[in-house]
Amino acid sequence: MTAMGDVKRRRIDELAARAGQVPEGEGGVSLIKSAFRRLRRDPVAITGAVIVVVFLLVAAFAPWLAPRDPLAQTLLFQIRPGFIPGAQEGFPLGVDNLGRDLLSRLIWGSRQSLMIGVVSTVLGVVVGMALGVLAGAFGGWVDTLVMRFVDILLSIPGLLMAISISVLLGANQYALMIAIAVTQVPIFARLLRGSMLAQRGSDYAVAARALGVKKGRIVFGHVLPNSVSPVIVQATLSLATAIIEAAALSFLGLGDPDLARPEWGAMLAYAQDFLSVRPELAMYPALCIIVVALGFTLLGESLREALDPKFRR
Numbered sequence: 001m002t003a004m005g006d007v008k009r010r011r012i013d014e015l016a017a018r019a020g021q022v023p024e025g026e027g028g029v030s031l032i033k034s035a036f037r038r039l040r041r042d043p044v045a046i047t048g049a050v051i052v053v054v055f056l057l058v059a060a061f062a063p064w065l066a067p068r069d070p071l072a073q074t075l076l077f078q079i080r081p082g083f084i085p086g087a088q089e090g091f092p093l094g095v096d097n098l099g100r101d102l103l104s105r106l107i108w109g110s111r112q113s114l115m116i117g118v119v120s121t122v123l124g125v126v127v128g129m130a131l132g133v134l135a136g137a138f139g140g141w142v143d144t145l146v147m148r149f150v151d152i153l154l155s156i157p158g159l160l161m162a163i164s165i166s167v168l169l170g171a172n173q174y175a176l177m178i179a180i181a182v183t184q185v186p187i188f189a190r191l192l193r194g195s196m197l198a199q200r201g202s203d204y205a206v207a208a209r210a211l212g213v214k215k216g217r218i219v220f221g222h223v224l225p226n227s228v229s230p231v232i233v234q235a236t237l238s239l240a241t242a243i244i245e246a247a248a249l250s251f252l253g254l255g256d257p258d259l260a261r262p263e264w265g266a267m268l269a270y271a272q273d274f275l276s277v278r279p280e281l282a283m284y285p286a287l288c289i290i291v292v293a294l295g296f297t298l299l300g301e302s303l304r305e306a307l308d309p310k311f312r313r
Helices: 002-020 031-041 043-060 102-138 140-155 158-169 173-200 203-210 215-223 230-253 262-273 279-307
Strands: none
Touching: 002 043, 031 279, 043 102, 043 140, 043 158, 043 279, 102 140, 102 173, 102 215, 102 230, 140 173, 140 215, 158 173, 158 230, 173 215, 203 215, 230 262, 230 279, 262 279
16 A cells, blocks of 8 residues: 555655646656756846846845945035035945945945835745645635635725835834735735636646645655746846835835935935936936836746746747
């Protein structure tokens, strides 16, 4: 009986593995390996990956890369009404309205902006996947209950919900992360639930049920691993959205209460009063937000094409 059970389990594992393989033209290579091969030959994916890696390295090594203390008002004595000094020796991008080195503040701001985007996306993925697994694995009234809750979240505009949560929890970084995460939860929940429902009808899942394999083993051993690819792609795309939303909430004054701490959205907000004097104060942080969001978007779209069979060429 034990030997027969081992044979059945191996057969189910083979069917499940086959569900995650690419067509015969790819030589039976696993989906992940095939996707990685495509990404290595895709200039769009390489461009996005380079942008993302560069900004992550800048954020990680900000204390060593920043030429000056981002809080030091070094050139405050040069600030006059209607005049803010621009680029000069030792200050390649000039200073802000308080005489602080703009380049150093942009470098340190990358750490704050990326941290908020990454943490909020991770929270959204974890909670959304938990709801998606509940709905996709159990079905029935559990699926109905979870999906109606998700529908309620989807019916509220994302930015409005984020603003409301930030106001309720208070203006701080943790509230900002939670607010952005809540707006992303229904996206991941619906995506994983739909993917799991499709996998439940696959040959390996049907064979496993016919052989009497426990439902938990089918769901967590085979159905869930074969359903997470769309979630990974969406998480990459959602990082770009999270960074933009974090900047938007900080721009509205709902971010970090420490006004001296550099953050791209807050820097963009503070620069509004000095656009006629030195528009670069707004242009530089806005450019950083645009470029890093573009990097995550390019990488996410390339991942979608590499992992989705409909996009395979």
